[in-house]
Amino acid sequence: MMRNPTPIPRILLNNVSCMRNAQTVLRDINVSVHDGGALVLTGANGSGKTTFLRMLAGFCAPSAGEILWDGHDITSSSGVYDQYKLLLNWLPLKDAIKEKKTVLHNVRLFEFLEGKQGRSMEAIEFMGLGRLANEEARLLSMGQRKRLQLARLLAIDRPFWLLDEPSVALDAEGVKLLEYIIDAHRKKGGIVIVATHQQIRIEDAMSLRLPERFPRRKTLVDMLR
Ligand SMILES: Nc1ncnc2c1ncn2[C@@H]1O[C@H](COP(=O)(O)OP(=O)(O)OP(=O)(O)O)[C@@H](O)[C@H]1O
Numbered sequence: 001m002m003r004n005p006t007p008i009p010r011i012l013l014n015n016v017s018c019m020r021n022a023q024t025v026l027r028d029i030n031v032s033v034h035d036g037g038a039l040v041l042t043g044a045n046g047s048g049k050t051t052f053l054r055m056l057a058g059f060c061a062p063s064a065g066e067i068l069w070d071g072h073d074i075t076s077s078s079g080v081y082d083q084y085k086l087l088l089n090w091l092p093l094k095d096a097i098k099e100k101k102t103v104l105h106n107v108r109l110f111e112f113l114e115g116k117q118g119r120s121m122e123a124i125e126f127m128g129l130g131r132l133a134n135e136e137a138r139l140l141s142m143g144q145r146k147r148l149q150l151a152r153l154l155a156i157d158r159p160f161w162l163l164d165e166p167s168v169a170l171d172a173e174g175v176k177l178l179e180y181i182i183d184a185h186r187k188k189g190g191i192v193i194v195a196t197h198q199q200i201r202i203e204d205a206m207s208l209r210l211p212e213r214f215p216r217r218k219t220l221v222d223m224l225r
Contacts, residue, residue, distance in 0.1 A: 008071050009034050010191060011056070011160075016065035018048070018055050023213075024063070025051045031208060033193070036186045038202045041195040043210030049195035050093070052210070053162045056193065057090050089158040091166055095149050099138035103129055103148055106137050111155045123154035127177060142169035147177075154181060161185060163194045175200065 009032035018026040025048040033039055041049045054060050056067065058074060058081055066073045072080045097106055107120040124133050127147040132140065140148065146169050153161065161182075167175050179201050182192050194200060 007034065009068075010037075010070060012068040012071075014066045014068065016055070016062045016067060018051055018060060019063040020051060020060070025213065026055070026210070029065070029208075031206070033191050033206070035189040035191065038182065038186060038192045038194070038205035040200070040202060040205045040207045041193065041210060042197070042207065044212045047210040047212055049210060050164055053090070053164050053193065053195055057088055057162055058085055087158055087160045089153055089156055089161050091149055091153060091161065091163045093164050093168075095145050097137045097140075097145055097148060100136055102134050103137055103140065104133040106148055107151050107155050110152045114156045114158075116156070119155040119157070120151070123151040124148075126154060126181075127151040128173070143171055143174055146170055147174060150178065150181065159190045161190065161192045163192065163196075165196055165198075166194060167196060167198045167200050 012032045013029050016026065016029040017024055029052070031039060041052055043049055051060065055062060061075050067075065069080065069084045074081050074084050098109070101109075103124060104120060107124055108117075111117060111120050121130075121133065124130055127150050129144060129147050129151065132144065137145070137148065146166070150166065167178055170178060175198075182194075182200075182202055185192060192202070192205075194202070194205075
């Protein structure tokens, strides 16, 4: 009997490099992620974690190599990218929160743009912001703003999450919630790629530590040792 062939990874980076400002930031990256997979990117400031996520989001193109989605190069034709980008949910450091609109509006707007409705309040409550739903977003603390961003992620519910420093400013309970939603998302077959400097518990995640890009000079921390 013929065995099932190994499934092609949902996403595959094949010898990918990326330049910014005429400098190579990422060099010869090879990584593959299957449905339900998670990849954690770590590395020093400036090592290219955000660049990696931006490249996967299609905001900057690889200077060499290819990014394959279901075996199709996302940069080869706009048709592939147009389909691929509808699966992405990008959680950036800049939160794009409308200060004078309510918390609920800030989540509903994203849901509306997605052509969905009815999940925003549940997502807000899940992220512990229920009592603030009708407050203006400008009143939120940094950690509450991060929770609002995560509520958007839940309300939209796309399969491929690109998370840039998702735990920054979250308290211990917030980090647990983040870990929980990542786990639940993966159990549904979703993919999560996280750039972080902090410990986030993600079971069986692959990890990729990006190398430092500049020769180290002595820093104040070294001198204090
Ligand atoms: N808009 C830009 N134009 C040109 N170069 C940029 C731009 N943004 C970042 N870079 C450069 O790309 C390199 C990688 O930056 P990136 O933001 O990807 O690093 P990072 O690993 O996410 O850093 P951090 O840990 O500080 O968030 C840095 O040297 C940075 O100077």
